[in-house]
Amino acid sequence: MDYRLSRRMGEMRPSAVREILKATEQPEMISFAGGLPAPECFPVAEIAACAERVLAESGAQALQYAVTEGYGPLREKFAAEMRGRGVGGTRVENILVTSGSQQGLDLIAKVLLDPGDCVLTESPTYLAAIQAFQAYEARFAAVRTDAWGLVPEALEAAIVRERPKLLYVIPNFQNPTGITLAAERRRTIYELAARHGLVVVEDDPYGKLRYRGENIAPIAALDQAGIVLYVSTVSKTITPGLRVGWVAGHEKLLRSLGIAKQAADLHTSNIDQRIVDRYLTDFDGEAHIERIRALYGARFALMEQCLSETMPEGYEWTHPEGGMFLWVTSPEGVDAGAMLQEAIARKVLFVPGRDFFPDGPTTRSGERYLRLNFSNATEEKIRIGIGRLAEVAGQALAGVAG
């Protein structure tokens, strides 16, 4: 049978990262490829206690259908979390609980995008956001970035040129680069968006994972016009195995997102929501995040150190203040895709950067990037793995020189 698929399926590809992750199953492989939290940080005993309490105290309610917008007490907690992050006016009506923050992106696209509508993004940007927007036949326009994130002048030019519907941005410890959008740029970017009536999708899964420097308030904290949709998740701070995220924003947009969610999955797992709510009631979530920060921060510092000590001259990398990723740029002429094959042979994995470019790697330098994850590997594996990667990098460089 020759199925007549929808047009959008012509654009959509399985995630390249997920394909690469299959190689992680090979014995002795050290992987810096995924974006996985460290399982040794999961609060397994606490989640077990919460599941037990939820089912003992309100089992019949927890196992019944639930309202689309989310479990009331959990919405309250996410609203309080938003106020804690600097978004003062957030009330329960401004929160939609989603099945992970990925669903937030899907619903936002569903509510706002018609085929051909333009989405402005950082370039490179989060792969699964590209997929979510592609599913609604969005067109992408990349905005130039530097070490402080999106360049406001480039954004203004893109707004005028592309007449976009959305700006999608990851201000804290961006995936894949690890770069943080500077505070003064957040203000300039917000003002540009507000002036042009552009909706800003602020994706902030990593904001709590800061290892150095000072917290910067989200773009949503500046939002007077009701144009920012802030998306976050408990995947990095509690566990991704429970699919619980949220979207915060203006009530009017949230109502539309709720209608779209009703058609998409009725509601997020009732028991998952109640377990998260219970966890945030009965346990000290902030102290737990402090432990995650200590572990990831040490891994991050070690990876930076190992890169400095072992990588051949000509390779450069970003210096993030938090998150889960480092972004390496190889010297001119060294192709990261070709490097990956050699790396797999030497039992170390990374993700080549090319798939993170929403409009494809538009310059020759698009082939010159490697994304490295440091949250999911032990310190021993980081030492050995970066050693292996440095050998591969040296060989690749020799190949260009030779």
Next chain:
Amino acid sequence: MDYRLSRRMGEMRPSAVREILKATEQPEMISFAGGLPAPECFPVAEIAACAERVLAESGAQALQYAVTEGYGPLREKFAAEMRGRGVGGTRVENILVTSGSQQGLDLIAKVLLDPGDCVLTESPTYLAAIQAFQAYEARFAAVRTDAWGLVPEALEAAIVRERPKLLYVIPNFQNPTGITLAAERRRTIYELAARHGLVVVEDDPYGKLRYRGENIAPIAALDQAGIVLYVSTVSKTITPGLRVGWVAGHEKLLRSLGIAKQAADLHTSNIDQRIVDRYLTDFDGEAHIERIRALYGARFALMEQCLSETMPEGYEWTHPEGGMFLWVTSPEGVDAGAMLQEAIARKVLFVPGRDFFPDGPTTRSGERYLRLNFSNATEEKIRIGIGRLAEVAGQALAGVAG
């Protein structure tokens, strides 16, 4: 701010059922409006035991990100379930685990429908399926039904006339009518679909809830051409609070659905999937369904009896063999929407039929329907509630006569 929403949002409305459900919170209200399972049937202790075991034995894996297609052992179980339902060749590659069967409908629409594509449906049909397809700007064409379900001659005419992309059908104890599609019609309909290259979406949430008559094999059991996507769920047989459903079908279509799911929510709650898998391993799921059948069957028989004893002449209703709903037709001139207001005043709720018609109630008789749910009310409430409804029905009839 005047948000520029996508075109599809112009079509989408919040579910009328969900609006009516708000009235269920009034004191003394007896509701036949929702489509809720009976909470006294939820296996709370068993789910608690499963959660405990999953977290004790594989907590770190259960709380990590997971593959999009679903937890392997659970896919195996759903494949076995499909074989048990008569779909002989089902293997794990033919199963995609979804976040409830609602997500199955959303993903199918995403993969197959472009704006303006025609979906053939029974009329009336499941409200949230209409919403799922509307979100992709589908056009609906209703196919005539009678007491044995979809009329094959009407289907053939509609295929020729509308050139549809999909046929959406609920063969067992349809929502909202309770009607079952006759076995010989399933074969004729399948053959028509195969001849015209039409994909059939067979939605079967209630198939295991049969109270009388013989099981009929699903349309999927006839599928040689790979054109049937069979959608089901554990919501009615275990619990809807864990959002776990599945789509079964041809590997090629399933791969596209998997790509779409990746962009929609990465994967279904890992812990929910493992709890369901554990439940189906450690407990006798079929014996539990037998208990549900006994309870619902008794409620169903009682509701039929109460309707027979109390409803004024001129009112008629369907005689389902299973499921959760009865469908009442009022006499000519009696408007179910107006009846609802009076019913709310007398503290009894139902859902007026008009919203279940995908293209609107096309005849005057579109206003003459009431959907009654019998699974969620105790026998005492059924007695009292149908008594109240009969009074409202009598008054409405007198209003027409007067």
